Amino acid sequence: RKEVEQDPGPFNVPEGATVAFNCTYSNSASQSFFWYRQDCRKEPKLLMSVYSSGNEDGRFTAQLNRASQYISLLIRDSKLSDSATYLCVVSPGTYKYIFGTGTRLKVLA
Amino acid sequence: DVKVTQSSRYLVKRTGEKVFLECVQDMDHENMFWYRQDPGLGLRLIYFSYDVKMKEKGDIPEGYSVSREKKERFSLILESASTNQTSMYLCASASPSKTSTDTQYFGPGTRLTVL
Numbered sequence: 001r002k003e004v005e006q007d008p009g010p011f012n013v014p015e016g017a018t019v020a021f022n023c024t025y026s027n028s029a030s031q032s033f034f035w036y037r038q039d040c041r042k043e044p045k046l047l048m049s050v051y052s053s054g055n056e057d058g059r060f061t062a063q064l065n066r067a068s069q070y071i072s073l074l075i076r077d078s079k080l081s082d083s084a085t086y087l088c089v090v091s092p093g094t095y096k097y098i099f100g101t102g103t104r105l106k107v108l109a
Numbered sequence: 110d111v112k113v114t115q116s117s118r119y120l121v122k123r124t125g126e127k128v129f130l131e132c133v134q135d136m137d138h139e140n141m142f143w144y145r146q147d148p149g150l151g152l153r154l155i156y157f158s159y160d161v162k163m164k165e166k167g168d169i170p171e172g173y174s175v176s177r178e179k180k181e182r183f184s185l186i187l188e189s190a191s192t193n194q195t196s197m198y199l200c201a202s203a204s205p206s207k208t209s210t211d212t213q214y215f216g217p218g219t220r221l222t223v224l
Contacts (some may be wrong), residue, residue, distance in 0.1 A: 044152070
C-alpha cells in the first residue's frame with residue numbers, strides 16, 4: 001500500500017461546479033498536511049496547509065480526518081484557471097514530505 | 110517574495126557524462142531537498158540537507174551525490190549519467206519550525222534528458 005494515495009482522475013467538471021478530492025495516508029503519526037497545485041510542466045506551488053480544525057481560503061476548503069486518515073480539498077465555483085494537478089503532501093516529521101501522485105482536474109467551459 | 114532558482118530548465122546529456130544541477134534559494138532556509146518527478150510515480154526524494162555540509166539520503170539516492178558548501182546553494186551531481194535518470198528534477202527549500210514541518214518552496218525544475 002502506498003503511503004499517500006490519490007485518485008489520479010482526471011476529474012472533468014463544468015465551470016461553476018463544486019468538486020472534491022480525497023487523499024488517504026497510511027502513517028497515523030503524520031503531523032503536517034498540505035495541498036499543492038502543479039500546472040503542466042511547472043513546479044508544485046503551495047495551495048494551502050491543512051489544519052486539524054479544517055480551513056478555508058476563498059473558494060477552497062481543506063479538511064483533515066485523523067480517525068480515518070484522509071484529507072480532502074473542496075473547490076467551489078470552479079474556474080477554468082483551476083485546471084491543474086493537485087498534489088496531496090503528508091509529513092510524518094521534520095525533513096520528510098511524502099507526495100501523492102496527484103489528481104488531475106479539468107474545468108470545462 | 111520567495112525564490113528558488115535552478116541552473117537550467119532543460120538539459121541534454123550523454124550516457125556516462127557527469128552532470129551538475131544547481132539550486133539556489135534566497136530565503137535563508139536551513140533545509141533543502143532534491144526530488145525527481147516521473148509520470149505515475151510522483152515526487153521521490155533523492156537527498157536532503159538540513160545544514161551546510163550536512164546531507165541525508167532520501168528514498169532513491171543511488172547514482173546521485175550532493176554538495177552543500179553554502180547555506181543558499183544545494184547541488185545535485187549525477188556521477189555517470191544513465192538513461193534511467195532522464196526525469197524532471199525539482200529542488201525545494203524549507204525553514205523548519207520548532208513544532209512542525211514547514212512549507213516547501215520549489216524551484217522551476219530541470220528537465221534532464223540522457224541519451
